[in-house]
Amino acid sequence: MKHPILETLPPLLRQEAEKTLRTMPLPVGQVLFSPGDPCGGLPLVLGGSVKVQMTAVSGNRIVLYRMGANDICTLSIGCLMSGRGHRAEAVVEESGEAIMLPRGLFDRMMAASAAFRAGIMTSYGLRLDDLMLLVEEVAFRRMDERLEQWLATRANQGEIHATHQDIAEELGTAREVVSRLLKELERQGRVVLARGRISGIK
Amino acid sequence: MKHPILETLPPLLRQEAEKTLRTMPLPVGQVLFSPGDPCGGLPLVLGGSVKVQMTAVSGNRIVLYRMGANDICTLSIGCLMSGRGHRAEAVVEESGEAIMLPRGLFDRMMAASAAFRAGIMTSYGLRLDDLMLLVEEVAFRRMDERLEQWLATRANQGEIHATHQDIAEELGTAREVVSRLLKELERQGRVVLARGRISGIK
DNA sequence: GGAAACACGGTGACTAAGTCACATACCAGG
DNA sequence: CCTGGTATGTGACTTAGTCACCGTGTTTCC
Numbered sequence A, B: 001m002k003h004p005i006l007e008t009l010p011p012l013l014r015q016e017a018e019k020t021l022r023t024m025p026l027p028v029g030q031v032l033f034s035p036g037d038p039c040g041g042l043p044l045v046l047g048g049s050v051k052v053q054m055t056a057v058s059g060n061r062i063v064l065y066r067m068g069a070n071d072i073c074t075l076s077i078g079c080l081m082s083g084r085g086h087r088a089e090a091v092v093e094e095s096g097e098a099i100m101l102p103r104g105l106f107d108r109m110m111a112a113s114a115a116f117r118a119g120i121m122t123s124y125g126l127r128l129d130d131l132m133l134l135v136e137e138v139a140f141r142r143m144d145e146r147l148e149q150w151l152a153t154r155a156n157q158g159e160i161h162a163t164h165q166d167i168a169e170e171l172g173t174a175r176e177v178v179s180r181l182l183k184e185l186e187r188q189g190r191v192v193l194a195r196g197r198i199s200g201i202k
Numbered sequence C: 001g002g003a004a005a006c007a008c009g010g011t012g013a014c015t016a017a018g019t020c021a022c023a024t025a026c027c028a029g030g
Numbered sequence D: 001c002c003t004g005g006t007a008t009g010t011g012a013c014t015t016a017g018t019c020a021c022c023g024t025g026t027t028t029c030c
Helices: A011-020 A074-080 A103-111 A112-140 A143-154 A163-171 A175-187 B011-020 B074-083 B104-114 B113-141 B141-155 B164-171 B175-187
Strands: A023-026 A030-033 A042-045 A049-055 A061-065 A089-094 A094-099 A190-193 A197-199 B025-026 B031-033 B044-053 B061-067 B089-101 B192-193 B196-201
Touching: A011 A103, A042 A074, A049 A094, A049 A103, A049 B113, A061 A112, A061 A163, A061 B113, A074 A112, A074 B113, A103 A112, A103 B113, A112 B044, A112 B061, A112 B074, A112 B104, A112 B113, A143 A163, A143 A175, A143 B031, A163 A175, A175 A190, A190 B025, A190 B141, B025 B044, B044 B074, B061 B113, B061 B164, B089 B104, B104 B113, B141 B164, B164 B175, B175 B192
Parallel strands: none
Antiparallel strands: A023 A094, A030 A089, A042 A094, A049 A061, A049 A089, A190 A197, B025 B089, B031 B089, B044 B061, B044 B089, B192 B196
């Protein structure tokens, strides 16, 4: 019961939440939902990292966004409300914990707490913004720039552990494209390549 | 005061809404908001058609989605809540009317009416879905397929009035690409091209 | 330990899409 | 009927995605 959005609830609801809700472990690799799955509740992420991705009919994938500590799976709200299945897939990347908020409790929280409503709406707005940015990026930005930016933001001590396939799925492109662009970066002396690992970034 | 989402309000709020809210004309070409604009309220579209688009630094454009009769500009809610400016631009395509719902009234409606809340959340969910679909389309689908689908869905009596530039901005591509693909369709006898007009579709 | 199966990365050849430059065609107003 | 602005056509080139195939590490299993 550490999710900040629950702190904002009036005492009665908060008590109910503390009584009924259980934290749920998120082991690495666990699939929170898959395309077509009905919505079984609203996940509140307490910690760890969950990536949300789509798979095209061609088998190509792209990561839409990530949820981290204290995030709310806004995507699920739409399913919760419309009753339609999820369109994307959510997979745990770093283990953590989550709370599954059932529909009824969610509705009561929305009714009772202005702060809760504000939290939900803000989180929605951020998600829309993310997706609009992603559309622009996919539609208009060059792959070499996007790759370099991705390497820079995800580098840990100038190093990343990921296969070319992993990176291709992040950016929504093909493995061969990533391989070629990385090779070119290596020729320029800007990275060092090894199996499943890229080092010497920046 | 004909927007269906207002019908769901409790009598008191509904009276307040009817007293304070004015319908606002939406003449063709009017810009509802531009990138960076702060949010001056939540637009409820009563009729007509409004397109929401982004412009990249390169000058390239892409249409994200359209709002029609009874739609709510979900995009504005995020700005309303976070206080950040809009990321996209909204332009009236077919004239109509709208209501501008100010922040305070919106908050009270969210507090008072479960049906209003449900309407807002559902509309949000649909918008997210649209954008996810768009990401997949832009990232993975072939331009010739997307163009043909666009022609099919927008054809009126097998005819469309639009320049190649217009179509390119719909699909997030370059004018030359649209010109070439259309020329190829014409060679196949599937469309007839004229200045500013495409006919004989399907 | 060794063979087989698998995962990862490299690369050539080709197609699709985007960019740049410029030519041509159409149309409205003087 | 000329002219400037808008719309379209097209060649040449670059970037990105696809397909096919290879080589090389890793793991598994006997």
